[in-house]
Amino acid sequence: MKLYDCAIIGGGPAGLNAALVLGRARRSVVLFDDNKARNAVTLESHGFITRDGIKPEEFRRLAHTDMSKYPSVQLVRTKVVDMVKRGHSLFLIQTSAGDIFQARTIILAIGLKEKLPSITGITDYYGTSLFSCPYCDGWELRDKALAVISENESHRYSMVSTVYNWSKDLIVCTNGVGTFDGQQRAKLLSRGVRIFEQPIAALKGKNNRLQKIVFADGTEVARIGGFVTSNWYLPIRFAEKLGCQLNASGGLAIDDYGKTTVDHVYSAGDAATISPAQLIVAAAGGSKAAMSVNAALNHMDF
Numbered sequence: 001m002k003l004y005d006c007a008i009i010g011g012g013p014a015g016l017n018a019a020l021v022l023g024r025a026r027r028s029v030v031l032f033d034d035n036k037a038r039n040a041v042t043l044e045s046h047g048f049i050t051r052d053g054i055k056p057e058e059f060r061r062l063a064h065t066d067m068s069k070y071p072s073v074q075l076v077r078t079k080v081v082d083m084v085k086r087g088h089s090l091f092l093i094q095t096s097a098g099d100i101f102q103a104r105t106i107i108l109a110i111g112l113k114e115k116l117p118s119i120t121g122i123t124d125y126y127g128t129s130l131f132s133c134p135y136c137d138g139w140e141l142r143d144k145a146l147a148v149i150s151e152n153e154s155h156r157y158s159m160v161s162t163v164y165n166w167s168k169d170l171i172v173c174t175n176g177v178g179t180f181d182g183q184q185r186a187k188l189l190s191r192g193v194r195i196f197e198q199p200i201a202a203l204k205g206k207n208n209r210l211q212k213i214v215f216a217d218g219t220e221v222a223r224i225g226g227f228v229t230s231n232w233y234l235p236i237r238f239a240e241k242l243g244c245q246l247n248a249s250g251g252l253a254i255d256d257y258g259k260t261t262v263d264h265v266y267s268a269g270d271a272a273t274i275s276p277a278q279l280i281v282a283a284a285g286g287s288k289a290a291m292s293v294n295a296a297l298n299h300m301d302f
C-alpha cells in the first residue's frame with residue numbers, strides 16, 4: 001500500500017492551500033474531500049483579494065486547476081470516516097467507501113458545521129439574505145433594513161454593535177431566548193435599535209430573499225436581511241479520538257504553525273481558528289500547516 005507523506009482531510013481553502021504548498025514541496029499528498037463546504041449556501045464570497053465576489057464553486061474549480069499542476073497531489077472525493085495512529089508517524093485512514101490509505105502526517109482541515117437559530121425555514125434564507133459574518137456580507141447589506149437574530153445571550157449584543165457599522169436601520173430578535181441587561185437595553189434603544197424578545201413564528205420572502213419577520217404574537221416587521229449567530233460543532237470526532245486537545249473556543253488546539261497536541265497531526269481553517277472564519281484566513285492556515293508538515297518530514301528524513 002502506498003505511504004503518502006501527508007493526508008489532508010478537507011478540501012476547503014485550508015486543505016486546498018495546504019495541498020498546493022505540499023505539492024510544490026514535492027511531497028506526496030492525498031486530499032480527501034466530500035464537498036460539503038460551510039459556505040456552499042452562499043452565492044458569492046467576499047474579502048479575498050483578487051477573488052472578491054467569487055462563487056464558492058468557482059473558487060474550488062480554480063484551486064483544483066492550480067493543484068493539478070503538481071502530480072504528487074491526489075484528490076479523493078470521498079468522506080474519511082475513521083483514522084488511527086500506529087507508532088511514531090503512521091496513520092491509517094479509512095474512507096466511507098471502505099478503502100484504507102496510509103500517511104506519515106495528517107492535516108485536519110475539516111471546517112465546522114453550524115446550528116442556526118431554531119426558526120422554521122431559516123435555512124431558506126441563510127446565505128442569500130441572512131449571514132453570519134458582517135465582514136463577509138455586510139457591504140452588500142449596507143444601509144438596508146436588517147435584523148440580528150440571535151438566541152445566544154453572550155454574542156448577540158456584540159453582533160448588533162458590529163452590524164450597526166453597516167446599517168443603522170436595525171432590529172434585534174432574541175426568538176424568545178434570554179434577554180439584555182439594563183445597560184445594553186438602554187444603549188440599544190438610544191441607538192434606535194428596536195428589540196423583539198418574542199418568538200419568531202415565520203420568516204417570509206420570495207426566491208430565498210427575506211421580506212419580513214412574523215412574530216408569534218402577530219407582529220410583522222419588514223426586513224430584507226440580516227445576521228444570525230449560530231452554534232457550531234466539528235463535523236468529525238476522530239480528531240478527539242486521536243487525542244487532539246481543543247482550544248478555549250472548542251476548535252482544535254494548534255500552535256502558531258498549525259501543529260495540534262498530537263505529534264504529526266496538524267490542523268488549519270475554521271476547525272482550528274473558529275473565528276475569524278474567512279476563506280483567506282483558512283487558506284493562510286493551510287499554508288502554514290503545510291510548511292510545518294514539510295519541516296517535520298525534512299527533520300525525519302534528512
Ligand SMILES: Cc1cc2nc3c(=O)[nH]c(=O)nc-3n(C[C@H](O)[C@H](O)[C@H](O)COP(=O)(O)OP(=O)(O)OC[C@H]3O[C@@H](n4cnc5c(N)ncnc54)[C@H](O)[C@@H]3O)c2cc1C
Nearest residue numbers: 010012014034036038039046080111136269270277278279
Ligand atoms: C453563509 C456563509 C457565508 C460566508 N461568506 C464568506 C465570505 O464572503 N468570505 C469569506 O472569506 N468567508 C466566508 N464564509 C466563511 C468561509 O466559508 C469559511 O471560513 C471557510 O470556508 C473555511 O474554510 P475551511 O477550509 O476551514 O473549511 P470548509 O470551507 O468548510 O471546507 C471543509 C471541507 O472539508 C470537508 N470535510 C469535512 N469533514 C470531512 C471528512 N470527514 N472527509 C472528507 N471531507 C471532509 C467538507 O466537505 C468541506 O469541503 C462564509 C461562511 C458562511 C457559512
